[in-house]
Amino acid sequence: MRYSNKQILDILRKVKHPDKQQDIVSLGMVDDLKIEGKKISFSLHFKQANDPFISSIKKACIKAIEQGLGDEAEIRGNITERVPEKQQKQKEQGQKDEILLPGVKNIVAIASGKGGVGKSTIAVNAAVAMARKGARVGLIDADIFGPSIPRMFNVEGQRPHVKKVEGQDLITPIVQYGVKLLSIGFFINPEDALVWRGPMATNALRQMIHQGEWDELDYLLVDLPPGTSDVHLTLVQELPVTGAAIVSTPQKVALADAIKGIRMFTQNQIDVPVLGLIENMSWFTPAELPENKYYIFGREGCKKLAEQENIPLLGQIPIVQSIMEGGENGQPVSLDEKSPTGQAFFELGQNLMDAVEQRNKEQGPTKRVHIKNQ
Numbered sequence: 001m002r003y004s005n006k007q008i009l010d011i012l013r014k015v016k017h018p019d020k021q022q023d024i025v026s027l028g029m030v031d032d033l034k035i036e037g038k039k040i041s042f043s044l045h046f047k048q049a050n051d052p053f054i055s056s057i058k059k060a061c062i063k064a065i066e067q068g069l070g071d072e073a074e075i076r077g078n079i080t081e082r083v084p085e086k087q088q089k090q091k092e093q094g095q096k097d098e099i100l101l102p103g104v105k106n107i108v109a110i111a112s113g114k115g116g117v118g119k120s121t122i123a124v125n126a127a128v129a130m131a132r133k134g135a136r137v138g139l140i141d142a143d144i145f146g147p148s149i150p151r152m153f154n155v156e157g158q159r160p161h162v163k164k165v166e167g168q169d170l171i172t173p174i175v176q177y178g179v180k181l182l183s184i185g186f187f188i189n190p191e192d193a194l195v196w197r198g199p200m201a202t203n204a205l206r207q208m209i210h211q212g213e214w215d216e217l218d219y220l221l222v223d224l225p226p227g228t229s230d231v232h233l234t235l236v237q238e239l240p241v242t243g244a245a246i247v248s249t250p251q252k253v254a255l256a257d258a259i260k261g262i263r264m265f266t267q268n269q270i271d272v273p274v275l276g277l278i279e280n281m282s283w284f285t286p287a288e289l290p291e292n293k294y295y296i297f298g299r300e301g302c303k304k305l306a307e308q309e310n311i312p313l314l315g316q317i318p319i320v321q322s323i324m325e326g327g328e329n330g331q332p333v334s335l336d337e338k339s340p341t342g343q344a345f346f347e348l349g350q351n352l353m354d355a356v357e358q359r360n361k362e363q364g365p366t367k368r369v370h371i372k373n374q
Contacts, residue, residue, distance in 0.1 A: 003035050003069065008042075011068040015060045018053050024061075031082070040065065041078035054081055055364065100239060100368075101209070103216040104138070106356050108275065109235060109244040111265070113257025115226035118280040119143075119247040121327050122317065122348075123223040124152045125334040129349030130219060131178035132337065138173065138220040140212070141183030142205050142231055149223065150185040153177065154330020160186055163213075170213045177335060180217070182208040202234040209238050219356070227257075236270050236369040243275040243359050243366075245314060245352060250279055250301030258302070262309060270369050275355040276312035277302045278348065284319040290340065293318070312355055315348030317341075 012030055013023045024030055024044065033042040044061070046054055058079050065075045101107075110123040120143060131137040141149035150156045153176040160182065161172040173180035184204050214220065222241075225231050235241060244265045248258035258277065265272040279302030283293040296319075306313040317323070320341050326333040334345035 003038075003040065003073070005033055005035065007069075008033060008035070008040060008065070011064050012061060015057065015064050017057065024057065029057075032080075038072055039074040039078065041075075041080075043080045043082050045082050047084070101214055101217075101220070104214055104220045105218050106242040106360075107220045107222065107239050108352070108356065109222050109224055109232075109241050109265075109272070110247065111224045111232070111244050111261050112226050112247040113259070113261040114254055117226075117247050117249045117254055118317075119226065120148045120152065120223050121323060122247050122278055122280055123221055124149065124327070125323075125332045125345040126349050126352055127179045127219075127221050128177050128332045129334040129337075129342075129345045130353060132334070133346070133349060133353070135218040135353065136216055137178070138180040138212075138214055138217045139182075140205075140208050140220065140222045141181070141185060142208070142222050142235065143225045144184050144204055144231060146225070147183045147185030147188075148327075149181060149183040152327045152330060152332065153179070153181060155181065156185070156330075158186060165213075169211060171208070171211050172213045177332065180214065182212050184208075202230050205231055205234050206238060209235075219353070232264065233369070236272055238368070240366045240368050241272045242356060243273040245275050245278055245355075247278045247280055248302055248305075249281045250295070250298040252298070252301065254297075255301050255305050258305065259309075262311075272366055273359050273363060274309075274311050275352065275359060276314040277306045277309075278314050279303070279316045281319045282316040287321060312351070314351045314355060315344065317344050317348065 009025050009030065013025045015024050016022060017024055017027060017029070020027060029045045031043045031045060034040070044054075044057065058081070061079055062075050065073055110119060110126070112119040120141075123139065127137050127139045139149065141147045150158070153174075155174050155176050158174050160174055162169050163172065164170075171182060173182045174186065175181070222235060224235065244261075246258050246261045248254045262274050264270065265274055279300075281297055283295050283299075285293055302316070303313050318341070322339070323333050323341055333339060333341040334349070336342040337346050
């Protein structure tokens with residue numbers, strides 16, 4: 001069957017620009033239409049290089065053509081986008097600026113509004129679960145003032161190797177349970193108290209980001225300090241963060257701080273997508289009564305907040321003695337995927353990866369934050 005230009009254009013008239021509410025043909029967006037057998041190609045003109053609808057319009061064109069002509073029509077990969085030349089150069093330069101860790105596909109911040117909610121426990125077990133599912137995972141312990149990752153991975157006392165590459169010192173992460181690790185805890189005595197001013201803490205984070213020999217990673221998790229601080233701001237200024245996961249417990253006092261964490265990432269100046277909420281200490285289950293659940297911190301507080309904020313609830317983790325013991329002994333419970341707690345973290349790890357994939361389908365890459373002095 002031979003397709004005609006009129007046939008293709010009539011199909012594309014069904015595709016509307018979401019913002020302008022007119023079809024893309026009437027808007028003059030379709031150009032260079034070519035038909036070579038079953039292969040169909042054309043260009044889409046956009047006035048802005050950062051038009052938020054570029055991806056969705058291209059997908060709508062593919063769907064319309066495949067529905068109108070059948071799956072045998074070769075359209076996938078044959079739609080190009082065009083923007084004004086000056087903006088195209090700016091876009092390409094911006095893309096170069098954002099490629100700071102070229103081998104790292106996704107950067108995920110693990111944050112909490114307040115301390116004591118088990119954020120590091122969540123970060124450690126999620127990282128191990130994701131690695132055991134086959135993902136290439138790295139973890140930065142950015143909780144500069146209370147680094148706990150070395151103990152929780154049973155690598156206290158180890159020191160990363162530093163090597164020279166093209167005149168630059170690179171730090172080779174410690175690898176444990178399939179996860180690449182860097183923490184300020186590797187460079188200090190565990191008994192020493194860290195009394196640092198803000199610039200010292202942020203410089204330590206910069207070193208772990210830019211001097212870490214991360215190579216190829218699917219996910220780089222960053223375990224942030226509780227609250228909002230210079231460290232959080234440094235992270236979003238240094239790296240284009242794919243998204244943030246907020247950890248909280250179910251009670252109202254923790255949820256109030258979790259909302260602050262959500263607002264910090266979603267404010268216009270920062271604009272980092274929130275991937276979802278993680279509820280820790282959801283209920284208490286005694287070892288001798290594994291079927292019983294006691295909601296000692298309240299029931300489903302994070303679920304209600306997630307619904308209120310229209311974000312996913314990524315997981316609910318119970319209070320179980322083995323989780324605490326695993327952290328203390330450097331044997332994360334997610335190493336045992338058959339245990340109930342291991343299963344909970346495996347589900348969390350999968351949900352987190354799914355949330356990143358969904359975010360990447362729906363939104364463009366995050367930009368680094370550039371804050372000008374007032």
